[in-house]
Structure formats: C-alpha cells, structure tokens
Amino acid sequence: MNDASVQTESLRSSESQFYVHGIKALKPNHPEVANLIEEGFQPSDFGSRIWRSSYLLIEYLSRHSLSGTRQAMELGCGWGLAGTYLQKTFDVEVIATDRDADVFPFQQLVCRHNDIDMQTQHCSLSGLREHDLRDIDLMIGADICYSDDNARDIERLCLHMTRQQGVELILADSGRAPFVNLVERLGLRYSVKMTPLTLELPTAVSGHILHAVISP
Numbered sequence: 001m002n003d004a005s006v007q008t009e010s011l012r013s014s015e016s017q018f019y020v021h022g023i024k025a026l027k028p029n030h031p032e033v034a035n036l037i038e039e040g041f042q043p044s045d046f047g048s049r050i051w052r053s054s055y056l057l058i059e060y061l062s063r064h065s066l067s068g069t070r071q072a073m074e075l076g077c078g079w080g081l082a083g084t085y086l087q088k089t090f091d092v093e094v095i096a097t098d099r100d101a102d103v104f105p106f107q108q109l110v111c112r113h114n115d116i117d118m119q120t121q122h123c124s125l126s127g128l129r130e131h132d133l134r135d136i137d138l139m140i141g142a143d144i145c146y147s148d149d150n151a152r153d154i155e156r157l158c159l160h161m162t163r164q165q166g167v168e169l170i171l172a173d174s175g176r177a178p179f180v181n182l183v184e185r186l187g188l189r190y191s192v193k194m195t196p197l198t199l200e201l202p203t204a205v206s207g208h209i210l211h212a213v214i215s216p
Helices: 031-038 053-062 081-090 101-113 148-161 177-187
Strands: 017-020 023-026 071-074 093-098 119-122 138-142 167-173 191-199 205-214
Touching: 017 053, 023 081, 023 101, 031 101, 053 081, 053 138, 053 167, 053 191, 053 205, 071 081, 081 093, 081 101, 081 138, 093 101, 101 119, 138 148, 148 167, 148 177, 148 205, 167 177, 177 191, 177 205
Parallel strands: 071 093, 071 138, 093 119, 138 167
Antiparallel strands: 017 023, 167 205, 191 205
C-alpha cells in the first residue's frame, strides 16, 4: 500500500509539472506536451488534459492493498496518470486503452517521465472483447462514464469478466447520472460500494468511487 506521506503538490503553481502521490504529472503547457501538439497529435475525444477524477482514483488506490493484482487495464486512459501510478507504485502490469489514438503519445510521455514502460491498446470500450480481458484482475477508469452508451459498455465488460473470480472494477466520477445509474445496475448483480471522496490537493475536487467485485 502506498505511503500517504508521498509527495502531492498543488497544480496551481508556475511550474509545468506537479506530483500526485509521487507520480509526476504534466500540464498542457509543459514544453514536451507542446512539442507533441506541434508534431500534429491533437486528442479530440476529451484527451486534451488530465481530468480531475484521476486524482480521486489515485487517492482511492493509495488507500487499498492491491497485493493480489497481477494485471490491470485502464479504460479510457487519456494521459494515463492513474495507470502510471498503479504500475509504478504496486508493480502491477497495466494495459492502457483508449479509442483516441492521439492520446497515446501523451500517455507514453507521462510514463517516460516516471521511468516505466506500459502496454497500450487502441480500442473503444465497445470494442473490447472477452479475450482482451482474459488475464485482467482489475479494471480502472476516471471520468469515463459520461454517457449512457459508455455505462452500458462498462456493464457489458463486467459480464465478460464474470468467468474470472474476484475481478475488481474501480471507477472515479464526479457523480454524473450515467455513473450513478451504473452503480445501481451493477449493485443488482455484484458486490458494489460507492464512496464519496473530496481532495484539496493537487486541486479541489469532489466525486465518488465505484468499487465492484465481479463474480459469477
């Protein structure tokens, strides 16, 4: 489990980078981020920055033992900060997935700044199949349940995972209606907990964590 004293800095500084539980995060004005944009990488599907629920997800993960987790998947990874934290802190192999291929240069840049290598998979939530999830113990995601379609796709992924005993799903969200509805639907089938969480660092943010244990 991560030490709660590990450095977290305010993103409201003049620096182009900051730390979240010891993981280096990059701002959109970071020179290397600007270089990628100049090279023509332009994330179009909400991948232009690190979304705030990523900080909630990292905080929640820091409070839990993940000793039994061997391989995880970050759904809708964007810049991949939560997956980077998970892999570096807990030595879990993470596969970063997103439907927008232009996010991966930014995600890989964050990985390089944190001295890790991570697998990536260009795939939407609806495009993930049972064979993609065969060895996954944990699925994580931040701010990915922003539409009813996405919520249905996540529910379908959980159905794919029911053949693998004890797989966990941990999602962070600001509390959008599709997210709340997903929590209710998953609660009819699986062991589900929804936890409110508020942070002051790296920025003021409030939201909820869905933690479900997927079992037959």
